[in-house]
Amino acid sequence: MNFRKIQWIFVIAFIFLDLFLLTTYLRQSDAITLMTDKSDANTTTAILRNIKSDRIQYGHVSDEHSKGYYVSAPVDNSLRHETDKLHNQTTSFEDNILQATFTTPIKVGQTQQAARKKLASLLADSSMILHGDKYAYNAHLSSKDVMVYTQKFYDRPVLFKGGQIRFNIHDGYVDSYSQGYIAKYNTLREEQVTLSQERALIWLYQYKKITSDSTVLWSQLGYSRLLKANGNRIYIPTWTFAVKNNVSGVVQYRRVNAFTGAIFNGDDNNITK
Template identity: 45%
Template sequence: MQKDDWVESTVNTFSSNTTDSIMKSIKNDQITYGNLSVKKSSGYYLASPIKDNLRNEATRLRDVLWTYDNQRLTVSFDNSVKLKNPKEPQTTLNSLIKDKAKVLHGEDYVYSKALSTKSMVIYTQKIGKLPVYSPNGQIRFNLRNGYITGYSQSYLLNVQVLKEKKPVISQKRALIWLYQYNKLVNNSTVKWVHLAYTRLLTVNGSVIYIPTWVLAVESNSSGSVQYRRINAFTGAFMEQNQ
């Protein structure tokens, strides 16, 4: 808490000269990025109780095999679903996710191109205007040879606002903080910077979520991608890599 208080107290102390100097250093370290917004917004602390609602509701599913463990539902289809267009899997999944006999609460999730891969298509739950970029609150569809074989799902239930609305730092400021924490590798590309809810901690049987700047950083030499998180309220680096 002391660290967060210190970071928050210094968020607004940057001068334009300081910002320009840091951005120049980022460029000199061969770190590239796209257009970054300086617009500030606001958000909330949220809480979702840890419940086994998916296990209780899974009996409604049809023509699937399912298991449940640690608030996560894993489903295998009796008959795999063929993708209409493997390059745009969402064209098939947008219809499948609305089938209440195959997917629970599908209307609460949206397709995430940024998080999806060739073997897994991710749909994120939305809370207000923000997606959830944590394993909680996502459906992860498994792809194999042009077919959807099944998925795993977690769901945030009865989400509650804990505190009053708080200001959120800008997209550009999040990149600057990450660089100052020495968490941006040289010779890399920042593929995207998204504002989303991620998990902060668990307390009193509920999981707390906060607005978070999530950055996907790709090494230009190895091609590996790291996901970094910045607390959008305070600018603090969040160690846990989800």
């Protein structure tokens, strides 16, 4: 047997050896990934079981992930220069939030359906509401006494009073409202993946932000204010949970940074109050 034939035999042998080792590695890697995924699933199932055993009711929660942005918006005071367009109301400002009281209260009816229909026509009238077409009704934030309309960033509601209109309703009449307006905004970074609703609930539970004997009334992924810097407000995707204590009846609003899982401390009055 000559040297060249021996060379080829070794080359072919090394190729088969490499293929064997590669196949073995890939199988082990797939097995490790499967075990990790199974372990994570088991851990999630165990935590959800603990939540239920603590008499915390939450309904269905999704394990699907969404995407979002860091958003920057300059502090806007353009409404101050447009109030002369408004009729049948007196206005003032508090922290760039327009506070308006109707000279003659407007009848909207006793039902939410009737009120929404009337408010839709009100929002379409620029002599009554400024930039009303920029807001959409938010059922989660609304009640029989306050109906809330929010602006949106990339199809997600702004869960901060700086991007909301809140109509105050008494006995079938809207007598006043507050309005925050974000005229311009832009993204600071590329789109990023957000936590799932399920994972956000688990974070709240593990950080003891949901107590036993509670009910999660609703949860929503939207944009909340993170900080204010250099004349701009920075907003991030946030999971907001409305949690009712079944003993006291008190409802608190818990927020989770949908990028990092960090918990916002305190009960944020900027959400609905």
